[in-house]
Amino acid sequence: MEFRDNKAIYLQIAEFICERILLKQWAVGDKIPSVRELAVQLEVNPNTVMRTFEFLQQKDIIFTKRGMGYFVADDAENKVKTFRKDDFLQNDLPVFFKNIQLLEIDFEELKGRFEEYKG
């Protein structure tokens, strides 16, 4: 997996996992791949994956059963959605609007690009 440079890798992995959950590819109670497995697959240090898991566990999105691994928590999808939406509305959107104004980007143009993106 390719990582952007402006955000911690462990957070990008967290997003990766959350997206799996949002897209319902991993459902409540499902076992998440092991630290080692993910580390190999994503080509990162196992410590980094471990850190992601701790981060998500602390947010009640996943939980651990000793000796068995990590699992998707109850209501994980909603939690993820709520976290992301709050973050989005409070942090991303104002910055986004500011950029649109300063860069003089037309809102209608955006719509076009969005259709393109979806397609």
Place this chain on the structure above:
Amino acid sequence: MEFRDNKAIYLQIAEFICERILLKQWAVGDKIPSVRELAVQLEVNPNTVMRTFEFLQQKDIIFTKRGMGYFVADDAENKVKTFRKDDFLQNDLPVFFKNIQLLEIDFEELKGRFEEYKG
């Protein structure tokens, strides 16, 4: 000046300066406040301001005359705009679209919020 915690202060100062330029408050050839002056005004260490200036000079947005200070470079406004736009289109926008989809946010609703923001 208040700084967010998730981004280096020297970069936030760089944005501050770029916005002055974008808003045409500082025009081509204008002298930028001195390192010490800005440091006092923004309540940061002079080294931090110095770092901002080095960063912006390296991007050809400002330049230095020895012993005289820093000045806004030719065509700085366009350079700033281009850098920001490129960054926005390549990095921010895809993330933004992805969020809209995953969070199931209505595009029309956004428009409303934008009008609100502008008002």
Place this chain on the structure above:
Amino acid sequence: MEFRDNKAIYLQIAEFICERILLKQWAVGDKIPSVRELAVQLEVNPNTVMRTFEFLQQKDIIFTKRGMGYFVADDAENKVKTFRKDDFLQNDLPVFFKNIQLLEIDFEELKGRFEEYKG
């Protein structure tokens, strides 16, 4: 390490590193000693080494892997050589020729001194 006084230390360290690369003592992909390590070895402040690294990274001669250190970039040897040669031909050589003429130094004499220098 001893430093001359008429040039910034961080630039002298940059030259030191570039020479290691030119002399093929450090090859592409090799890890460069850490900031702290070099700082101790060269008896300078870690910040000064850091500055050297930023300078060389900006010139694409070295690159960083987060949390792992700095490494010699692809094609670093050629880049170093090109930078130095350009600089030499554009700046040093004209000054050199001017001096030879003004000081009335015989070109053949130079050759002798060069043989001596090499020996």
Place this chain on the structure above:
Amino acid sequence: MEFRDNKAIYLQIAEFICERILLKQWAVGDKIPSVRELAVQLEVNPNTVMRTFEFLQQKDIIFTKRGMGYFVADDAENKVKTFRKDDFLQNDLPVFFKNIQLLEIDFEELKGRFEEYKG
């Protein structure tokens, strides 16, 4: 006049004056243009020219008569030549030889470029 950025302007002006002397355009006893005159001509701050004069006077290359200006000192040409030659042999030449070796520049090629330069 255009100045390089890697050397203090007042020293570049000193070289400019020394070259006039070496080229016998300004002879012993000749009056040197006034601080203001040179400052205007070279497009620099008068303080900077003043500093050059102090520097050259301290090296006995020029001298001042109160209220009359600066003049070329006795034997100035030889002094300049000696200073420059010493500097050249001790400082420039070793660096020059080192560069030639590292950059793998052929000595014969140099000769060609020199002929070109002279022509």
Place this chain on the structure above:
DNA sequence: GTGGTCTAGACCACC
């Protein structure tokens, strides 16, 4: 362990 950022304070050369 690694890099990266920041502060505090000093000193220098230059204009």
Place this chain on the structure above:
DNA sequence: GTGGTCTAGACCACA
């Protein structure tokens, strides 16, 4: 006055 370099020491995030 201006920028520029350096030291000392701290603290943080990341692997």
